[in-house]
Amino acid sequence: MDTLRFYFVTWNVATKSPGQDLNSLLDFPSQFNRNKPLPDFYVIGLQEVKSAPQNMVMDSLFTDPWTSTFNKILCRQGFIIAKTIRLQGILLIVYTQLKHVTHLRDIEAQYTKTGFGGLWGNKGAVSVRFNIYGCSVCLVNCHLTAHEHLHHHRVTDYNTIVNTHTYHVSETTHILYHDYVFFIGDLNCRLHHPPEESPSAEEIVAALQEVEKDKYAALLKYDQLYGSQELDEAFVELTEPEIRFPPTYKFIIGTDDYDLKRKPSWTDRILYKVVPNNYENITLRADCISYNDLPHYTVSDHKPVVALYTIKVMANYTEKTVEFAPVVRIWYIGDADFRTHCTLSPDVEINPNDWIGIYDADFHNLDDYIAYEYLAKVSLAHDSPESGHPRTITLSFPVGSGVRTPGFYRFIYFSQPNNEVRSVLGISDPFEVCSKEDALVSIDPCEQPSTSSEKPSSATTDLFTDFTGLDVAKLSRHFSNDLSID
Numbered sequence: 001m002d003t004l005r006f007y008f009v010t011w012n013v014a015t016k017s018p019g020q021d022l023n024s025l026l027d028f029p030s031q032f033n034r035n036k037p038l039p040d041f042y043v044i045g046l047q048e049v050k051s052a053p054q055n056m057v058m059d060s061l062f063t064d065p066w067t068s069t070f071n072k073i074l075c076r077q078g079f080i081i082a083k084t085i086r087l088q089g090i091l092l093i094v095y096t097q098l099k100h101v102t103h104l105r106d107i108e109a110q111y112t113k114t115g116f117g118g119l120w121g122n123k124g125a126v127s128v129r130f131n132i133y134g135c136s137v138c139l140v141n142c143h144l145t146a147h148e149h150l151h152h153h154r155v156t157d158y159n160t161i162v163n164t165h166t167y168h169v170s171e172t173t174h175i176l177y178h179d180y181v182f183f184i185g186d187l188n189c190r191l192h193h194p195p196e197e198s199p200s201a202e203e204i205v206a207a208l209q210e211v212e213k214d215k216y217a218a219l220l221k222y223d224q225l226y227g228s229q230e231l232d233e234a235f236v237e238l239t240e241p242e243i244r245f246p247p248t249y250k251f252i253i254g255t256d257d258y259d260l261k262r263k264p265s266w267t268d269r270i271l272y273k274v275v276p277n278n279y280e281n282i283t284l285r286a287d288c289i290s291y292n293d294l295p296h297y298t299v300s301d302h303k304p305v306v307a308l309y310t311i312k313v314m315a316n317y318t319e320k321t322v323e324f325a326p327v328v329r330i331w332y333i334g335d336a337d338f339r340t341h342c343t344l345s346p347d348v349e350i351n352p353n354d355w356i357g358i359y360d361a362d363f364h365n366l367d368d369y370i371a372y373e374y375l376a377k378v379s380l381a382h383d384s385p386e387s388g389h390p391r392t393i394t395l396s397f398p399v400g401s402g403v404r405t406p407g408f409y410r411f412i413y414f415s416q417p418n419n420e421v422r423s424v425l426g427i428s429d430p431f432e433v434c435s436k437e438d439a440l441v442s443i444d445p446c447e448q449p450s451t452s453s454e455k456p457s458s459a460t461t462d463l464f465t466d467f468t469g470l471d472v473a474k475l476s477r478h479f480s481n482d483l484s485i486d
Helices: 053-061 065-077 098-103 147-166 201-209 224-230 436-441 459-464 472-479
Strands: 002-012 041-047 079-087 090-097 104-115 120-132 135-143 167-169 174-176 180-186 268-274 286-293 305-313 322-324 338-344 355-360 371-374 379-382 391-397 407-415 423-427 431-434
Touching (some): 002 180, 002 268, 041 065, 041 135, 065 090, 079 098, 090 098, 268 305, 338 407
Parallel strands (some): 002 041, 135 180, 322 423
Antiparallel strands (some): 002 305, 079 090, 104 120, 104 423, 180 268, 322 338, 338 391, 355 371, 355 407, 379 391, 407 423, 407 431
């Protein structure tokens, strides 16, 4: 078995923009612990992201401020967005290290509205599901309605979200069909004391100040989520690590002081479920390494909650892979018949909806393709290998019609049996694209040295001994991709 590290963040940001450094939110290595290993995946769930109509329009055109800030931290370290989904103010972003991209299978995203009777997305949940190294993972970010506003509909609203995203429902039981489920969000669980002994907000704050060594059991026995689990009302099959941090709601924004208009409560939670024996001779497990709040963040009336888990996945698991041959020649913009090769493992079947995307070499999001072509529209030259053996195909398509800017790019092969589900089967090494005008200063690795008696047209000769007729501006632009000046 192999081990993957998942780092979770849940935070109700109260419609605010990032106003504090987010490196510590992500437990990012600092100058004091530079060698600390990074997680394999970051799962960031935000609630109450500003979603006024003008914000939604701007966020559809440009990256929202929160995602942009996370990108600046994570993408510089080789993480990319595997999937993101937003429902008005609810945002879920899944980052992965690049090395795991070609092991992502059956990526699917869905959402469920529960606000205003299911008509609006201010409450509800978004989920991302995928397989990684043969194990299925479901990630759910939720923003539920407060219990005191649900009344007798509380169980229905909870089960609507839980059942839709993680369970197959029968008349008598809930059957979990994913290997791992992580359920995060602002669940709006409050402290529900019996009427005859219900303390005030001031009394709860006073009790919190008397807590010894993060032992909150005396208060948590009145937590509504725990109560729902004990009564088999909701979240029955989900587990939560021991809470050793104070209530995360509600604070006066900009301070660490509780707003006494509301009773302090643990509204922000991270739950999980693992089905250990889904496979023969393999035992899956999820281990919680840490589960904390981050009290120094004050931009919201909620404190963020974070957790680090390790999960077990199958070792040396391979399935349906596509390996691109290195692109050894420079591709010129406008080429009408650019060819490349890729090798398909025996179990790969080309579906009509399979496609190849063209990406920047340093792309940050699987959704940020520059151009694409369906395999059904690409001219395929097939070899005829023996059955059950890998086969190599030649892809011939007018990629120059999609890329307009010189630079470095990659191919990514997607298997997409339908519009909702996709898998990443292969990714190429970076290759270069330049314009015809830049060809004078480009080097074709496949070009054979000249054997004539004329002066050779080598890179050394062209670039450093004979600049006749060259446009210096284009020359500098061509090399700007390779040079960095400190």
